Amino acid sequence: MSRMDAFRRRMGGLAYGGDYNPEQWDREVWREDVRLMREAGVNLVSLGVFAWASLEPEPGTYEFGWLDEVMDLLHDNGIAVNLATPTAAPPVWLTHLHPEVFPIREDGQPFGFGNRLHYDPSSPIYRRYAAAITTKLAERYSFHPALAMWHISNEYGPTAYNEAASENFRRWLRRRYGTLDRLNEAWTTRFWGQVYTDWEQIDVPHIPRTWMNPTRRLDFKRFTSDALLECFVAERDIVRSFRDDIPVLTNFMRFFRHADYWKWAPEEDAAALDIYPNPADAGSHVSAAFNFDLFRSLKGGQPWLLMEQSSSAVSQWSLNIVKEPGRMRLGSLQALGRASDSVMFFQWRASRGGQERFHSAMLPHSGPDSRTFREIKDLGREMRLLAPLAGTTSRAEIAILFDWDGWWGLEEVFGLPRSDFSYTDTVMRHYTPLWERHHAVDVVSASSPLDGYKVLVVPNAYLIGDEGVRRITEFARAGGTVLMSFFSGVVDADNRVRPDGYPGAFRELIGAKIDEYWPARPDEQFTVEFKGGPTTTSTWWREDLRLEGGTALATYADGLLAGQAAVVENRYGAGRVVYVATLLEQAAFDELVAGTVEAAGVRARFAGVPAHVECAVRGDETHEYVFLLNHSGESGASVPLEADGTDLLTGRAVTGRVELEPLGAAVVRIAR
């Protein structure tokens, strides 16, 4: 039995709760907390995330009494603990004693005190203190009966430009390249005469400027992710050395560019996500769906954990809209529908002061007699009804490539034909038509195995290493369908243009050579005619492309490229490749995606269901659980089902159709 299986068994199904920070409150409040937690159905709390200063008020002096008391109190009330190592918030004495621990920012200024994550992950001093408090916690609580899980630090993220970071960067580079000659070759340092002749000459790229060696910058992103991962692994190994039968993980963030989660995930027992979709953004639930699919995919389809969300508004933005009635529940069900095994919040009780005093909580400033707490209790009740979901998952026929190297290549370096690429936007542009058509989608990296999929979607994969190229090529050769969009396969893993004409990686695959990339002027628009199909438009990007075996699926009808291919189709081995060389108007692109997926034989189980009703399925050998989530606050929907079942939320039998009110939801259990 895996550690996560044991954890699910202990939870008796799904986990429900949130960050609990009792150190902010007096003892009498703790009693009320626990009473209300029980009322709300809480069965797990993340404890001590920011408690370092309370646990070690002075170097080497520990105060565990209050934590003992809280752990006991929780356990006595049947609430399990996800115990945090508090290393995301070094105490002020640490940085006062060792100011060099403060991360130096890109602009050369030290980060200073007043926030959290104020440490250079490469700092040996920080690491020593972090190991010490982690060891003390593990010694004391590894076998406390409340302990169900270790929460290592919090939202790993700092990028540091310190001297210690430079030293660690050099070590990392030595491991990567072995010799300076190989580094100079990979970084193309002969350009502008930047050849390194001594490792000591290399430092972090710490001053912002207009131009920077793009591979140095790329490697610095890789290094920063790895330096943070070293911190995680060190603490994980400490707690595991005391006890190795409970899960150890950390909490990741939505679309976080600075850590390569594909590389991190294997080091954890489960992928865990903090997600704060912006209620002011009408499409935030679609990007949430993508992130949920990503987190399910990070560990090969294993259920993941929703570790933090807000009950209503957050406070970190310039405009913090509340989650309107019903939307917090819908977002929670959405995560469960995409294989989360938990719904957790930051935080249990709203703080009176401090930086996030207006961040909503399970128990808000307005107290138990409030809309928010009523919704929290209602959801707690539903979580128990949904216990059968625990441990089940889902699997798709469509995969979409989402890769940190590709992200960094497009966004972290200078000097592209245009600088306003957004990797997440392009990924969402490809994902959204699939989501709207209720297709299940897995997310893959350039290193993921692709067997079992019918369709692979490759959004703007400018930077892709040889392994990724090989996997994609083999996938197509073996009969898969590849939908690839423009500016893909341009540079190798060293950010060097692949030789012999664009797109060096995929010239044969797409059956075309690109003479030159033609970014479009603002407001320029082109007419694109599909062969035997509709006429549409495109903007933003064109490619001066010569067919080499491929055929034009669509051509430009105007402009200087009139008559040339805008969309190329190529038969490659047993497979089919569709290459989109321009930014098609969205509706036409959606149809192209839908048609490509259909042609590949992907089943459209929920065809005909309106786009505002999200359909998601998870299951196991015996049952499947069909989630129907109506994101519209105005329209209801009537959704036909192929098989009869039971709505877990109401306990009622479902035959033929499910009727959904605005913001309504159903979770239908259907026997396989």
Added chain:
Amino acid sequence: MSRMDAFRRRMGGLAYGGDYNPEQWDREVWREDVRLMREAGVNLVSLGVFAWASLEPEPGTYEFGWLDEVMDLLHDNGIAVNLATPTAAPPVWLTHLHPEVFPIREDGQPFGFGNRLHYDPSSPIYRRYAAAITTKLAERYSFHPALAMWHISNEYGPTAYNEAASENFRRWLRRRYGTLDRLNEAWTTRFWGQVYTDWEQIDVPHIPRTWMNPTRRLDFKRFTSDALLECFVAERDIVRSFRDDIPVLTNFMRFFRHADYWKWAPEEDAAALDIYPNPADAGSHVSAAFNFDLFRSLKGGQPWLLMEQSSSAVSQWSLNIVKEPGRMRLGSLQALGRASDSVMFFQWRASRGGQERFHSAMLPHSGPDSRTFREIKDLGREMRLLAPLAGTTSRAEIAILFDWDGWWGLEEVFGLPRSDFSYTDTVMRHYTPLWERHHAVDVVSASSPLDGYKVLVVPNAYLIGDEGVRRITEFARAGGTVLMSFFSGVVDADNRVRPDGYPGAFRELIGAKIDEYWPARPDEQFTVEFKGGPTTTSTWWREDLRLEGGTALATYADGLLAGQAAVVENRYGAGRVVYVATLLEQAAFDELVAGTVEAAGVRARFAGVPAHVECAVRGDETHEYVFLLNHSGESGASVPLEADGTDLLTGRAVTGRVELEPLGAAVVRIAR
């Protein structure tokens, strides 16, 4: 006789003149200056404001000869001197010798040389040198016959993040909190584990970052204001130790966020204002009116001094529009109408070079034969006609709360439901309908006594301490009318959310509990129906509010809060409270303000006069002086008067009505 009474007597009425910087010019120019000053009716000049380098060219070496000569020359020509301590502009030798005097800016960079106000107010070195030159000046000129007033330094303002500032900040915090436990409690440092265990760990919040402890930031604002005030008091005490029968003051600025003028005013003999309304801003004369009312209120209704304004354009903005013909005169009369006892300018003669070479002056680059100098002479003549105004003042039935703590709470800290609050905008939004209806308004702080007022207006008082809460509550209980707008009474003086539901300070006063603050999406608009009244709209903010004794004066007619109260009326003790929980469309809000004031029995003496004619009254036991100022450049106006009198500007009798041309003005003396 107070020092200011003596000063007025010496001036023979009002003061007229400007900053005079003879050190920029040769001796022969001085003669012409004095001749033209006499021609213009100047009777007071502010001398030596930036003359430190000329008075003490090297450390401890003084050159007073030129100043002696200028003082004598002025005195010989009947012009009095407002002598400045030159400490706003430390000489370059000082900062070259002691670079640590330069204020470190928020971004960590020293301020450097080339501007003025380039000192850390906490610097003991700066303070020592400033005391020395002040002492020397006082020794030499305290009894010079030209001396009429001391002008301490200039436009106090620097915020410094130096090590000396950190030390002074720690002293200030020790005085405020006594113990670290109380500081940690006030600052809520348990949040994110930021507990201080040694005073030495605290420093100024010197690096900009996204998050900062909000109370640390708030206290730093308070401290900075106090550190500057220490500088003022030190110099004041020096000059007063030589002679204590003439006024001592410094010049404040319009809407200056970084010094709490309520705390400064008691230390001065008169409040003095530098004001530069932007001619490109069509409403700048209304915000000028507010500032004039504030300055009259700062010392409890005593006449104040207009210490600096421009004759035409300034030069510090990106676009510096001229004051069109007649507008400088109108702005001057506006200040006099709101109880200023002076009209002064920066500066007498336009500089040929330097940073402000295009700042207009009484004597502009185009010389005496210029529109500007003609207007200056014309005004000088009128100033003498208005001599009877000196010493008179006015008093209002309406008070509006304007408080630096409240300002800092809304604007200086992070993490509010929305970050685009503008305290001055909200104050002006409340003040403008009163100004347009010609109501006299006093300005009060959270500590001001409120007796005597009929209406208290409370704009977005998010942060308010217990004393303010008590005063407002008592005012209502005793029969006053309170008009309060949304997001008031939320946090205490420590920036901590008041417990037991929003708005913790005023839940009983307004007769409602607020479940949650609902900032609106951009472009969201709500329909608001007044009970038995008009239907209007609101935007930007709503509150999910439950009545607890109050009644709905207006409710939302659409949106998720449809049917809930948007405006609450509550009877509290003998008083009435109107609480506005949304940002009403301006015309509807104006009507609400007007109706509330009318219902409270405030007299509308100038009802019916068009809004573009400003009406203001000052007076004493025997006479009142009615100012009628037509701000329109296109329309004339005919204003009825209740009583007959004499227009001081023309000497003509006024019976029944006053006819005003575009930009016309009258100052009617009416016997009581």
Added chain:
Amino acid sequence: MSRMDAFRRRMGGLAYGGDYNPEQWDREVWREDVRLMREAGVNLVSLGVFAWASLEPEPGTYEFGWLDEVMDLLHDNGIAVNLATPTAAPPVWLTHLHPEVFPIREDGQPFGFGNRLHYDPSSPIYRRYAAAITTKLAERYSFHPALAMWHISNEYGPTAYNEAASENFRRWLRRRYGTLDRLNEAWTTRFWGQVYTDWEQIDVPHIPRTWMNPTRRLDFKRFTSDALLECFVAERDIVRSFRDDIPVLTNFMRFFRHADYWKWAPEEDAAALDIYPNPADAGSHVSAAFNFDLFRSLKGGQPWLLMEQSSSAVSQWSLNIVKEPGRMRLGSLQALGRASDSVMFFQWRASRGGQERFHSAMLPHSGPDSRTFREIKDLGREMRLLAPLAGTTSRAEIAILFDWDGWWGLEEVFGLPRSDFSYTDTVMRHYTPLWERHHAVDVVSASSPLDGYKVLVVPNAYLIGDEGVRRITEFARAGGTVLMSFFSGVVDADNRVRPDGYPGAFRELIGAKIDEYWPARPDEQFTVEFKGGPTTTSTWWREDLRLEGGTALATYADGLLAGQAAVVENRYGAGRVVYVATLLEQAAFDELVAGTVEAAGVRARFAGVPAHVECAVRGDETHEYVFLLNHSGESGASVPLEADGTDLLTGRAVTGRVELEPLGAAVVRIAR
């Protein structure tokens, strides 16, 4: 025979080629390079521009073998070398050893490694190392048969705020002013009490702030230009000490504000320009034309060198549009038409990696079988046909003032009536109507002789020294026509307002005194009536102006200045002055310019040719070469010619008319 004459003879006409960076490639690539260069008609390459790290891999250790080989290879293939001193790109060992060489940026941060031009030009360390490598190169290659020209460093530009810069600045100031008294007077340091009493107190204005002494800032610009020039002169003198019969120069940039090219040009054998017109900017070919005219004028009409351009897109902007087919050729011909003797590119072969990997090249990533390389070869063929152009030039009857002091005065300092002056925009606004009417235009500085011109155009000459004032005044007195626009002649060379009323320098010349500058509100528009002419509008700027001998050519018909002069005409000596005191609507301004030029008797040789066909003429005693360049991609044109000739591009006789296709061109040789 001048060095440039000898160079032209060696080239056998025009030079064609580009930057060649063989150090980025393996030996086998070099062979292909040279073969393709010959195919393309390349006869000159700029070699070693960024090769310092390859030439001196460690301090004092040199590796010349590869360069020997490349030089020999080029020479064997008949390709001449423009050999660069590589000092624009100091090796990493230099800055690692001496970090003080890094330029400190205006924000106080060191520039760091990863770009080029990372040196403080005042650094004695940098200068020592630069002299050493320059000496070594000169020793070894001065008499290599491939050597045809020295290319000193590259695109001089860094502005540094280092301590070494401060020291050098003080030396520069001592030379300029001699005594501190004169400096204090020039800088008006009595304003705000900033009097310097010791040279050591002066430093570079290194911290950005809202206010800065405007003359200190101005002098710092002058100093920076001079400090860079010192670097150029030092290297030039070294190479010349070995051999003085070949040209020595450096490459300048388009509209580069930070070096006064008028002061640099006399130090060089030819003016050389790098130009990258933005294809996304529809008017970029007009600003290119101006820059070409400037570069011809920099050395008094001598042919100049186009040293760098791109074959297609660049990569430094946020959006890098390709040069569409035919436009690279047209831009090249445009330079030749305005007296360039070369067409050179950056760079020969596109780099695989590094900062500019997407900068297009003569040989692009897509290889020889590409649109770009085909266009390069075609142009190479045409370059040989155009060989007769070499050494010829042109001369105009119209001059336009373009002066770095004037530029700095308008843009580099604070405190003007409005801060959004763009010097290059105002110059282009004056130049464009002349370009559209096919007038030849020379560019002059404030120190250029003006004899021989009929018209002098003076755009917004806010800052102009006494010599410029004298030259312009004399030019008018002697019968010239001056077209001057507003805000001219305001301050002297010390940035001090000239006394006795605006515009102090030109009050008599324009026959008017300006009482006050009236910048306009955004969106304010004024009606302007020309005497007996059209009614038009103006915006942005007005002047409250009193005629003193001049007459109104146009007056305002509305606004507060209604009836006052908007355009003044003045007879001055034998000349005529037109002074434009407002920003006229462009079409009306164009007509005014055209009419003024016509009235001055300037010949309109190409009257009637559409504006999209650029007409330029160069020639010598025996022939003239008429360039007709159709910039329209849509319309053709039929251009009449006064005399018959031969189109060098086709070899065909031209009689009567030239027919041009869209983007078509002709270069007609006509015997004088």
